[in-house]
Amino acid sequence: MTRTPDLDDVLAGLPSRARIAELILGNRPHRDTFAGWQHYRLHRGQVLPAAAITVNQWRTVPEARRGDYDLYRQLTNVNLPLQQTPMHDKVGRLIRRRLRGNTMKQDDPTFPGVMVSGWGGYGKTASVCSAGAVFEDSWLDLHGALGPGTLPGTRDLHAPVVYIPTPVTATPKSLCQAILNFFRAEIRSSATLPQLVRQVADSLEDHRVKAMLLDDISRLRMHRADDQDVLDLIRAFMSLGVTLILAGVNIPGTGLLREAEWDKKTRRWEMTPLESTRIHGLEITQTEHRFEFIELDRFRYGTPRQINVFVNHLQGIEGHLRLLKAKPGMLTGHGMPEYLMRRTDGVVGLLGRLLEDGALEAMDSGKELINEALLDEIVLRRDEPEEPSDEPDIPADPPAARPKTARTKRPRNGVLDDKGPQGAEAAG
Known part of the structure; x- marks a missing residue:
């Protein structure tokens, strides 16, 4: 049975007003920078819950500190911990296994990656970032927080994990700039795409990057030429000794893998055959071959x-x-x-x-x-979230393909018809 804490224990564990204000108002840099990612990695899950007390105990808290306690309770209640759910564990195990295997490879020219898909609110970003932070913690511990092969006196940041949101209306140049911005690297406005790619490759090597988390990858749409070029660039990064982990909403539906159908028996996305399969005998696309696909469930x-x-x-x-x-x-x-x-x-x-x-x-x-x-x-x-149904959606027939319904022919008005002499006599 849980013991109700004494008032002295409650006040002793209650942070000062300045500390509570710092937790609420403090500057938290974005994760898409080195400083922001390190802040997330080092401070995740560190909001300790307020002490649980009864109404009678709350009334005995000095008024000068009662407001602080209530404010800290609010901070506690809106910072729910990331729990070890089966869905979260599944993603974490796959990412850790892939990173552990890739970092031990010696001669493999291309590292396989991971794609994490799911609908909105399923916890994709939280699961992927948590797995990346756990890996970086263990990697830094293994190497004493120093980059392997780092030269004495150099100032290169050791960044085993890089977190990059996919740019809106991405282009190869904007993706390179987003990666370089993570390190706050200088980018020349006149730099060509090959120069930017070379600068990205050098940065990944200089900072000893082992994993790159590309979030919101579903912003890419394969009907756009720029997005196809971005996907080609992403595949090229896989030959730089970096494990790519892509996360996005409904990845099969974006065409990143290719057209897919939901199998109600296996409860998995099944890839439909491509036209190239019939013509060239190719069984899967290059993207499918290089990424292991996993879908978060509810x-x-x-x-x-x-x-x-x-x-x-x-x-x-x-x-x-x-x-x-x-x-x-x-x-x-x-x-x-x-x-x-x-x-x-x-x-x-x-x-x-x-x-x-x-x-x-x-x-x-x-x-x-x-x-x-x-x-x-x-x-x-407002509405229930859309879920993949057990039955495939059957598109409506286009107007041209719909069967024509038989229309009743209106009778012809013959009032003004000339009926000839016989008709005139009959009428007379």
């Missing part, structure tokens, strides 16, 4: 094992939230798992947002407890 609720996984995840969140009237089973009992699954469809991003907003609303309203009535007041989304 929580499911159809089997006892799936239910147990989801409830365990809710239990982890419940233990992190700091609400004065929270009771054991607040999120895991009385039908709450079914309710949360119904509201979020098991999408981890939507679930986190709903519970974060619920915790803030519980504090603001003074209810200090999350229940269905409180969550009903929170608007999460």
Whole structure:
């Protein structure tokens, strides 16, 4: 049974107001720079939760510090920890295995990469960045935080992992510039594409880069010539001793691999044969051959094992939230798992947002407890997220291909017809 902390323990563990303000207002550089990535790697998961106390204990907290405690509770409630879900573990294991294998290769000219796909809110970026940070921690520990082969007196940054968001409307030049901007390298405005590629290759080697995380890769669309050139450039980087890890929404649908269909039996994307397969006998594309594809899933609720996984995840969140009237089973009992699954469809991003907003609303309203009535007041989304259905979408026939419906022929008006002499006599 968890012991309720004494008031002295609560005050001793409560950060100062200046420290709380620093955590909230402090400058956090973007991950797409060396400084920003290092800040993320060194500070991820370091927001320690506030001490859990009862309403009666809260009333005994000195007024001068009560506001600080409540502010720190809010900070705790909106920074839910990244838990070890089966989906997250699957991505992490694959990335770590690929990085471990590639960094031990001696003579392989091209390193295979990884593609991580999933729908919005499935945790692609969080999973990929977490796996990259774990790898960098172990790599720096293995080499004493020094780049292997570093010359004494040099100032090159040792950057085992590089995080780059794919530029909007990417071109080969803009991708090279994004990589160089990670290191804050000088870029000449007159530099040609071959010169930029050479500068990128030198930077990756000088900074001892082992993994490059390319996020939002689904911004590439293969019907654009520039995007095809960018993909060619990405494949060229794989021969520079760097493992590429690409993450994006619905990668099969972008054409990066090629046209794919969802197989309801295997619950995987199946690649349809290309025209080149029929003509040239090629079984798979070059991109498919060089990348291992993995798709993130959402929580499911159809089997006892799936239910147990989801409830365990809710239990982890419940233990992190700091609400004065929270009771054991607040999120895991009385039908709450079914309710949360119904509201979020098991999408981890939507679930986190709903519970974060619920915790803030519980504090603001003074209810200090999350229940269905409180969550009903929170608007999460307008529509249900689109999911790959078990049945393929059958496109509607184009107008030209639709069968013509038989139309009833209107009778001809014969009032003004000349019926001849016989007709005139009959009429007379």
